[in-house]
Amino acid sequence: EDKVVQSPLSLVVHEGDTVTLNCSYEVTNFRSLLWYKQEKKAPTFLFMLTSSGIEKKSGRLSSILDKKELFSILNITATQTGDSAIYLCAVTRDDKIIFGKGTRLHILP
């Protein structure tokens, strides 16, 4: 059965800390891995990863995929209170998209 597992489920850090969020997967016919940030309402897209070892970067956020070990990490450096959110990982195969349960990140001022 296809699955996407995120860890930790929740995380509380202080502003300025660096955090690493994990996403592991077992999916047949893998196509891509996606990261989203979900605040109060709908998710917003962060990254799509399709190739191993190529880091994607956007400001203080970066992500990388390891297709051999079947996982991805999302790094956030110099965290700010506005980074508080649920971070969702999803994996697409040819006919569906499977989401993890998310990591709830809370940044303390």
Added chain:
Amino acid sequence: NAGVTQTPKFRILKIGQSMTLQCAQDMNHNYMYWYRQDPGMGLKLIYYSVGAGITDKGEVPNGYNVSRSTTEDFPLRLELAAPSQTSVYFCASSYSILLAGWYPNNEQFFGPGTRLTVL
């Protein structure tokens, strides 16, 4: 651009009632998706569409129907609502097919969600 819009924002149904969740996008995207998100869970794909007149089942299609008569609109129909359908429903769209991952920077845009409670 309004992006992806959904109506209503909230709805309470009785068991056995029917309703249609509306979704529209003004970005001329071919691909549209319906998800549900249960409390403490990730999103699950209900149905998706690759263009007007073409729809396909996702992971959890039972109890739902969709239609895509225009590029802009992708309504989700609930027939005979059940308590198990209590959830937050998100509509989304993308320029190209997200499922295939063919476009490295393909972005999926989400609507604000509809919170549905079935009592």
